[in-house]
Amino acid sequence: MLKKSIKLLSILLFSFWTHAFVLASEAIHYQIEIDDSIHHQAKVTVLLPQIESSQMDVFIPNWRPGRYQQIPLANGISHMIAKSSQGKPLKIVKMETNHWRIFLEQPSKVELNYRLYANELSDRTRHIDSSHAYLDAVASLVFIPEFRSYPIHLDLDVPKGWKSVSGLKSGWNKNSFVANNYDELVDAPIETGVHEEYHFDVKGIQFELAIWGKGNFNGKNIAQDLAAIVKTHIDFWGNVPFERYLFIVHVFDKGRGATEHKNSSLIQTDSWSFNKRKNYLNFLQTASHEFVHAWNVKAYRPQGLVPYDYLQPNYSKLLWWVEGGTSYLGNLLLLRSGLMTQDEYFNHLAKAIYEYQNRPGRLEQSAADASFNEWIAPDGDRANNAFVNIYSQGKLLSLWLDLQLFQQTDGRASITDVQKKLYQQFPASIKGYTEQNLMDVFQSLGLKDAQKIWDSKVRNSDEMDFNQALKSVGLLLSHEIKTQDKDAQQETKATDKKMAYLGIKLAEKSENNRLEYVLANSPAWDAGITADDELVAINNIKITQANYQQVLQTLEINSRISVNYFRNGLLEQTSLKVGAQFEGKTKIIANPKNSTQQIQQLEKWLGVSLKKKMANKAEADNSEE
Numbered sequence: 150m151l152k153k154s155i156k157l158l159s160i161l162l163f164s165f166w167t168h169a170f171v172l173a174s175e176a177i178h179y180q181i182e183i184d185d186s187i188h189h190q191a192k193v194t195v196l197l198p199q200i201e202s203s204q205m206d207v208f209i210p211n212w213r214p215g216r217y218q219q220i221p222l223a224n225g226i227s228h229m230i231a232k233s234s235q236g237k238p239l240k241i242v243k244m245e246t247n248h249w250r251i252f253l254e255q256p257s258k259v260e261l262n263y264r265l266y267a268n269e270l271s272d273r274t275r276h277i278d279s280s281h282a283y284l285d286a287v288a289s290l291v292f293i294p295e296f297r298s299y300p301i302h303l304d305l306d307v308p309k310g311w312k313s314v315s316g317l318k319s320g321w322n323k324n325s326f327v328a329n330n331y332d333e334l335v336d337a338p339i340e341t342g343v344h345e346e347y348h349f350d351v352k353g354i355q356f357e358l359a360i361w362g363k364g365n366f367n368g369k370n371i372a373q374d375l376a377a378i379v380k381t382h383i384d385f386w387g388n389v390p391f392e393r394y395l396f397i398v399h400v401f402d403k404g405r406g407a408t409e410h411k412n413s414s415l416i417q418t419d420s421w422s423f424n425k426r427k428n429y430l431n432f433l434q435t436a437s438h439e440f441v442h443a444w445n446v447k448a449y450r451p452q453g454l455v456p457y458d459y460l461q462p463n464y465s466k467l468l469w470w471v472e473g474g475t476s477y478l479g480n481l482l483l484l485r486s487g488l489m490t491q492d493e494y495f496n497h498l499a500k501a502i503y504e505y506q507n508r509p510g511r512l513e514q515s516a517a518d519a520s521f522n523e524w525i526a527p528d529g530d531r532a533n534n535a536f537v538n539i540y541s542q543g544k545l546l547s548l549w550l551d552l553q554l555f556q557q558t559d560g561r562a563s564i565t566d567v568q569k570k571l572y573q574q575f576p577a578s579i580k581g582y583t584e585q586n587l588m589d590v591f592q593s594l595g596l597k598d599a600q601k602i603w604d605s606k607v608r609n610s611d612e613m614d615f616n617q618a619l620k621s622v623g624l625l626l627s628h629e630i631k632t633q634d635k636d637a638q639q640e641t642k643a644t645d646k647k648m649a650y651l652g653i654k655l656a657e658k659s660e661n662n663r664l665e666y667v668l669a670n671s672p673a674w675d676a677g678i679t680a681d682d683e684l685v686a687i688n689n690i691k692i693t694q695a696n697y698q699q700v701l702q703t704l705e706i707n708s709r710i711s712v713n714y715f716r717n718g719l720l721e722q723t724s725l726k727v728g729a730q731f732e733g734k735t736k737i738i739a740n741p742k743n744s745t746q747q748i749q750q751l752e753k754w755l756g757v758s759l760k761k762k763m764a765n766k767a768e769a770d771n772s773e774e
């Protein structure tokens with residue numbers, strides 16, 4: 150009864166918004182009333198303090214922190230109206246697609262109302278349906294630069310039975326939150342709806358897990374694994390830059406991707422991804438990556454991102470470090486937590502090296518340029534041939550720099566020390582770090598010629614020699630093929646055998662054998678075949694998804710073959726000379742000749758004790774599952 154009265158009272162206070170200001174006159178009040186969840190809509194009310202000037206500019210950001218690309222978020226905002234404290238309608242003019250100007254005849258408090266359409270689940274910006282709402286403020290709550298630093302009260306009016314969670318502090322009831330300012334609001338999205346909730350405590354810090362959606366997951370197990378990850382991270386960093394932390398997980402058909410926030414993260418994953426080891430490992434890697442971000446990018450971040458500019462691209466040449474450095478450390482800490490096996494760790498690095506070595510773009514664009522241009526980064530065939538990806542390139546550059554630093558200091562320093570130093574020296578609340586700062590940290594830890602290395606490998610696209618770099622810690626790159634031993638257990642053996650290579654990839658599930666990409670300078674590329682061509686026949690043999698690999702295996706290296714394909718509906722023919730590539734899968738193995746001392750160095754570099762098998766002989770498990 151008491152609860153009901155309190156709720157009624159709060160509704161009354163909210164309705165008579167002039168009274169609300171009596172409670173907190175210098176705060177911004179946002180209210181989101183989810184009044185049409187089935188059609189992905191809500192009504193938003195914003196109550197603003199006294200405005201003395203004759204006009205006020207209101208915006209919706211056009212990107213969201215964590216994804217360095219412009220997104221047309223304003224297209225979800227409509228029917229915006231404004232009125233004065235006397236209830237008089239105020240003139241609104243739309244100045245830009247994401248910019249409204251409100252005109253006042255005299256100083257007044259202002260109430261804004263608008264409709265919010267939220268149906269962008271996989272963008273991780275906003276989504277409302279009959280079971281939940283996920284709301285990131287950049288995509289749902291207007292940004293008013295002059296009130297950026299004002300405290301915020303946020304009230305949600307949600308369907309019965311929904312529960313609300315957020316990294317934000319709770320407000321006056323279970324569906325309300327408070328933030329110190331707009332930046333804090335943006336960095337703590339809200340999940341409200343029907344979800345499973347788990348709580349765990351690590352080293353006295355409260356963690357929550359909220360899972361929305363249906364699938365073959367076991368929430369208790371996920372919470373347990375997250376606790377193990379969290380513990381390893383906290384042990385590594387020494388302390389945490391938050392008071393409590395929330396993991397939000399969305400489970401839905403074809404869900405993928407994740408976004409970090411100050412003291413929360415959102416991971417989206419496919420409904421049926423929890424039973425297969427390969428998929429679940431991917432989930433754990435993502436969780437570890439997002440949790441590293443609580444430090445790398447949230448607690449310390451590059452200069453161009455401090456403070457965030459919500460209305461323009463935020464330029465930095467260090468996004469490769471922000472994302473790739475995070476991936477590298479996330480995987481290393483996952484290995485140290487025991488949730489990723491040594492084989493899995495080496496396999497994931499080997500796969501990344503294979504992809505790097507087969508990406509023509511690695512010699513075309515530097516990591517620094519890719520960072521700066523992330524805002525316009527293409528994907529697909531063109532990206533592969535002409536650009537690098539800040540995640541994969543950044544991860545391998547981190548590996549390469551780590552190996553240089555570790556070798557040059559005889560194991561006294563590694564990239565993990567660089568991350569820790571940045572955390573100590575560059576709190577994001579005060580200042581961002583520059584490329585020079587990062588170079589200086591490397592140098593202070595013992596990396597010689599940091600400037601030269603930067604000019605060659607970071608600001609330029611000079612190839613990284615991983616054969617050489619891995620040798621310094623007693624590891625070898627090898628090509629291995631699967632074999633079967635007599636107990637039918639999978640084994641692998643090293644091979645230098647080559648197989649036919651054309652440099653094309655058929656798009657999966659394409660009925661017409663559409664080429665997803667054609668690698669630059671490959672035999673197919675030289676013959677004029679390009680992405681989106683549809684492969685018809687090789688040497689007059691009809692090509693299907695089912696027989697392509699078999700046909701490829703019959704081709705002789707260096708022989709000339711004829712190729713028929715459709716381009717824009719017209720049949721074309723060409724011929725090409727078959728190339729060669731390693732038949733085996735790229736693997737990282739411990740050098741069988743490692744001395745005890747070398748094994749100890751390798752263990753020191755990884756931060757784990759090696760399994761006997763790994764330390765003493767070529768490791769065998771080739772299964773990705």
Ligand SMILES: [Zn+2]
Pocket residue numbers: 409438439442471472475
């Ligand atoms: Zn990331």
